[in-house]
Amino acid sequence: MTSDVEFRNVSKFFGTHAAVDNISFSVPAGSFFSLLGPSGCGKSTTLRMTSGFEFPDRGDILIAGENMAGIAAYRRPTNMVFQRWALFPHMTVFDNIAFGLSVERQPRDIIRRRVGEALELVGLTQFASRKPRQLSGGQMQRVALARALVKRPKVLLLDEPLGALDLKLRMQMQLELKRIQREVGTTFIYVTHDQGEALTMSDQIAVMNNGRIDQLGSPQEIYDHPATRFVAGFIGNANLLPVQLAAEGAGRSAGMATVSMGGFTFPTQIAQEPTGDKGWIVIRYERIRVGDAARAMPIRTQARVRDAIFAGSTVHYVMAIEPAGTEITVETGHDGLSSPLMQGSLVDIGWEPGVTRLFGDV
Ligand SMILES: Nc1ncnc2c1ncn2[C@@H]1O[C@H](COP(=O)(O)OP(=O)(O)OP(=O)(O)O)[C@@H](O)[C@H]1O
Ligand SMILES: [Mg+2]
Known part of the structure; x- marks a missing residue:
């Protein structure tokens, strides 16, 4: 199996504190991969290094086999979805999703077709002309997802994207996200501190503890055969x-x-x-x-x-x-x-x- 993202002995320090401490892992192409762990364990830092918003102090990060050392965020085949969706309030749903393609100066008919496909994927076709304030939280989250997917990144990075939703909606969106991931076949790297979320959606989970990866495995492996006391206590x-x-x-x-x-x-x-x-x-x-x-x-x-x-x-x-x-x-x-x-x-x-x-x- 080819891997889309590979970390080789990566560390990141803030002052003397190792926020990420010598981690290695690889994410198989087309899989749903989660980084799971408590607050402050280094999940976002790991994701930000993948996207190019942070750079590692040690080690190498490869995306699709290419070393990302010194490569800026906008030149990487990744896109990010944040917890706070940051939609443009004055633009319609359609224009929000089209924004990235317009910046790239894509032809108008291509933009129309690709935004149309993205709207359909997230089930918002009939909301294309609404403004963000006329949407529910779950719908705004779908717009943010469509906006990230429309640029067809190789790897989609999601940092606690469902954190602002209530429990029922969160569970519904978990299933939606998993369906969308299967449908588009894009590699997803998903950050969460919610074990239920990680267990429900992931093909593979890396459980992080204090800047390190304690265990990497399928949801069932991690649940049934925790490798450390921390993992046993954190999950279930x-x-x-x-x-x-x-x-x-x-x-x-x-x-x-x-x-x-x-x-x-x-x-x-x-x-x-x-x-x-x-x-x-x-x-x-x-x-x-x-x-x-x-x-x-x-x-x-x-x-x-x-x-x-x-x-x-x-x-x-x-x-x-x-x-x-x-x-x-x-x-x-x-x-x-x-x-x-x-x-x-x-x-x-x-x-x-x-x-x-x-x-x-x-
Ligand atoms: N820019 C920064 N400057 C200094 N310290 C930082 C910075 N960013 C993160 N840290 C520290 O690095 C550690 C890891 O932070 P990170 O944001 O990766 O954690 P996280 O696992 O995403 O946590 P959360 O679940 O709360 O979002 C924390 O101790 C944090 O305080
Ligand atoms: Mg975080």
């Missing part, structure tokens, strides 16, 4: 519990180790080999079974229900594992049929050995 709802490792070699086989937590001993998958005899296990809320379902699990124990948090389609129960009281959160589906667990009651909980992942103490 997970318990992070301190454990003691069994004596050297005991219970070791094919990537599994035996650990104990307040007297409760069980096998776990090893994600990262601990250096000492202490570590952490990560277990997702929804992988823990309760009651009858727990009794069929190879690993099981008892826990006391402390608290219930109702979240609509699911309920989170905060429990204390007996006898030591280690706190664990369990998610159950709220199907309206099963009766809720009573606070203070003692219940069975259990899981499969493959669902816990062991990480080192750092």
Whole structure:
């Protein structure tokens, strides 16, 4: 597979602070690639270096195989969509989208055809003569997208483009964006701090933490097999519990180790080999079974229900594992049929050995 964008050991410093710290990755042509991470981890800086609004202090950036060192933004085959759409308020939707082509002095009939195609792509054909203030937030976002796509960039860079929309509209636009990306086949590099957004849309996700890439993989790989404690905690709802490792070699086989937590001993998958005899296990809320379902699990124990948090389609129960009281959160589906667990009651909980992942103490 050819790659459209490649970072080779790229760093960017602001003063002495490495906003981007020696990252390498490549984005396959025609794919939807997301940079995901918390505020300040270096996502926008990475995107701005791709577009040529910033330049790296170290390393190389290649686009379509060509080194971008010293190449200005306007000469790169990229285009950017921002969180704040910055449409021209006095121009119609049509003229906003046509702007870039007019600047290039494209012939009028070509502009009309390409803007027409772009309007159709984003479903705004009948809004061509409106002004931005006569549009909803989602419609303005579509205009911004059409304006970026009409110039047919090789790579489209999107920096939290849905951040200003409400949740419902954001989810609808996520599906729209994915459809449009498939339809035009342009490579998308999408920046977000919203894990749900990244999981829904991406072919590949690079999870960033403090200027570095902690893990790069498909949404499912990252969700099911987080490579670091940070990734495990950042994506999805997970318990992070301190454990003691069994004596050297005991219970070791094919990537599994035996650990104990307040007297409760069980096998776990090893994600990262601990250096000492202490570590952490990560277990997702929804992988823990309760009651009858727990009794069929190879690993099981008892826990006391402390608290219930109702979240609509699911309920989170905060429990204390007996006898030591280690706190664990369990998610159950709220199907309206099963009766809720009573606070203070003692219940069975259990899981499969493959669902816990062991990480080192750092
Ligand atoms: N022009 C600048 N001058 C100095 N420091 C900067 C500059 N731009 C970014 N930084 C710093 O670099 C780090 C990374 O910033 P960046 O904007 O890439 O983060 P981000 O992941 O996009 O965060 P957010 O989700 O909040 O947008 C931050 O610590 C930020 O304060
Ligand atoms: Mg940013």
